[in-house]
Amino acid sequence: MRAVRYHGNRDVRIDDIPEPMCLPGFVKIAPEWCGICGSDVHEYLVGPETIPSVGEPHPITGETVPIVLGHEYAGTVVEVGEGVLGVKAGDKVAVEPIIRDNDCPTCTSGHYNLCPQLGFHGLSGYGGGLAEYSVVPGYMVHVLPDNIPTDVAALIEPLAVGWHAAKMADLRGGESVLIVGAGPIGLVTLLAVKAQGAGRVVVVELTATRKRKAAELGADLVLDPNIDDVAAVLAAEFPQGVDVAFDAGGNARTIELALASVRPRGQVVNIALWEHPVEFDMFSMLFKESNLTASCAYCNDHTEVIEALAAGTIDVAPLITGRISFDEIVTGGIEELMNNRDAHVKIIVHP
Ligand SMILES: [Zn+2]
Structure with a gap:
């Protein structure tokens, strides 16, 4: 499958990599829209910082560069691993990309956004949303109501x-x-x-x-x-x-x-x-x-954000200032945000 991968400073490529397998406890998604984050641009310009370098793997994922990018995304579920409840193939979902150990005192007290092992799907390993398919743990998946399209849902992560x-x-x-x-x-x-x-x-x-x-x-x-x-x-x-x-x-x-x-x-x-x-x-x-x-990232906020979007209390559509395909990711996405920063809020990417 095609995936946008970060190889190093100012080195982002579209690679052909094996399709990820959907293991028990995981959900396989076909991403439809994925936002480019300021942190993606930051990694391109001065990184790798959050993205794990060779010799310094992320403590949970064990991965180093090259890393699949994309942590602000939504798509369609194509397969559900054994033991994951409340989601089925065909559901539209948004991904809450926080990787945590779910085991330390901070996580068990409910503040998983402050886990010392904190990572992000799409920055720290485990794949990402800028790929034809992604596989995430069941806890990362939020099923969308019918009235939230996936382009809008790509903004749920920053909105959270x-x-x-x-x-x-x-x-x-x-x-x-x-x-x-x-x-x-x-x-x-x-x-x-x-x-x-x-x-x-x-x-x-x-x-x-x-x-x-x-x-x-x-x-x-x-x-x-x-x-x-x-x-x-x-x-x-x-x-x-x-x-x-x-x-x-x-x-x-x-x-x-x-x-x-x-x-x-x-x-x-x-x-x-x-x-x-x-x-x-x-x-x-x-x-x-x-x-x-x-305030750091989000923690148990996605459900309320999805409710507010579904109810029409919030309209995020004006935040979308560009729509591009994978092929344009560097010049039309990351570099466009670097060179023409003031013209944009959010560029979203379609495979
Ligand atoms: Zn933890």
Whole structure:
């Protein structure tokens, strides 16, 4: 079968590899649509980092490069291994790609997204969604209702990241929210906080396409630091500060803005993947008793995300900015996201 495999830095190829076998406990899927993640682009540019290099196999999968890519996908079930319940051949499914040991104290206490052995199907081994077929453990499969097509379902995985982040803020309804950065994760967080009952939501973003998307997806106010005096506008609109601020930027200026903007006893949630350590003003946190927390991937969020999509509470279709085939994966997918980043949110790929 054809599969998109990561061989190393700036080396992604379409290979012909053996079709995976469906063992007991596993489900075999024919992927239909698979999103390209910022982490895929990051691995292409500076990796392998998360992807295991030769000599350093992933502790659970035991695999190293070449690795099949694709962890944001949905498709049709073609075979169900012995012992897997609740799914049958022909079902449309979304994959929750977290690989974990299911055995350590973190996993057994319910926080499998924080397992020390954490890996991702499509980055750490066990195949991936950018292939004609994939085989995943039964626990990764979520059956889709008829009204969620597989192109939309390819966005369930990134949406679950935003959903989990919004849940970290423990919204009760009506809270004012600031989201700093409107890349794919900032935008899915916007959708999630709206669906979970947030009140006014302000998004801070620099690029034209993403500012437009934020407004289209329901932001009440979109501010551009190159045009607006963000601090002054926020102070006028929210004299006490906002209830919750999400940092989806991951740099000194974005975390500083998030911390400065929350009300006393407000909540700051970090959802960015940081490349460098930064300094920030812990002293200002003291005088507001600010709560700073972080959100990693997702954990028991997919069912709620699927319900929200099925009910029409969330519409992710505007996030799809490109549709390509396997053959275009490098130039029309990964490199397009590198070179033309501001024009895109999510490019999805069809075999
Ligand atoms: Zn574990």
